[in-house]
Amino acid sequence: VLKDVSFSVSDCEIFTFIGPSGSGKTTILRLIDMLERPKSGKILIDGTNVTKIHDREKIRVRRRMSMVFQKPSPLRGTVYSNVAMGLQFRKVSADEISRRVSESLEMVGLGGYEERKALTLSGGEMQRVAIARAITTKPEVLLLDEPTANLDPGSTETIESMIGGLRDRLGITVILSTHDMVQGQRLADRIAVVIDGRIGQIYFKRDLLQANDTCSRPH
Secondary structure, three states: OOOOOOOOOOOOOEEEEEOOOOOOHHHHHHHHOOOOOOOOOOOEEOOEEOOOOOHHHHHHHHOOEEEEOOOOOOOOOEHHHHHHHHHHHOOOOHHHHHHHHHHHHHHOOOOOOOOOEHHHOOHHHHHHHHHHHHHOOOOOEEEEEOOOOOOOHHHHHHHHHHHHHHHHHHOOEEEEEEOOHHHHHHHOOEEEEEEOOEEEEEEEHHHHHOOOOOOOOOO
16 A cells, blocks of 8 residues: 655644545554554654554553544444543543543533533534544544545634644644645645655645744754
8 A cells, every 4th residue: 555655753743644535644544553554664653663562562652642533433422421432441530531521622612512412413523522532531643534524614624723723732743634735734734745655745834835833842
C-alpha cells in the first residue's frame, strides 16, 4: 500500500495528509496507532522503534494516542457512557470520570449532553462525541481520519474550528487525513501530499498562505 514513505511530526504540530481516496492516508494513520504492522521500515515515537517492542510496552505507547475514525461508531446508551469508555478501561475513579467527561464534552461544544442517547444524535454530534471520547483520556497524539468527510458544511465548520482549539488548549499533537486541500490548508501547520502510496511533497501552510505558526511550543 505504501512505498518509501518517510516523514517526521513535531510536538504540538497539526500535520495533515492530503490525497484522494485509496492513496494510503488511512493506512499511515493505522500504522502510527499500531493497528497495522509494517512489513519493512520502522516507526519511531520519541525515539523508540514501536515496531520492535513487546505487547505490554505497545499498550503503554498506544495509550499515549487516540484515534477518531471517518465514520463514528457510537455505542448503545448515553453520551456519557460513550465518552467514559476509555477511562473505565483504565480503571479511573468514578468521580474523576465524571469530571473529565464533562470537561471533554464542554470542549467539543456538547456540554449538557451527558444523558442524551448517543444513537439519536446527528452525524456531526456523533463525530464530536467520538472526539470527546478520544480526548478524555488525555492523549499526547490525536489521530483524525477524515473527521468531516460525511458531514454537512455546518458540522464541518464546527469541527474544523474545534481542532485548532483542542491543540492549543491541550497542547497535543494532531495528525489528520483529508481529501480536501482547502481544509488541509485551513487546519495544518504542515501538509503532506499522498499519491499512490507515496508522499510527493511536504510543505508548510505558510508557504501557501503566508500564515504564522500558532503552536505554543517550538517545533
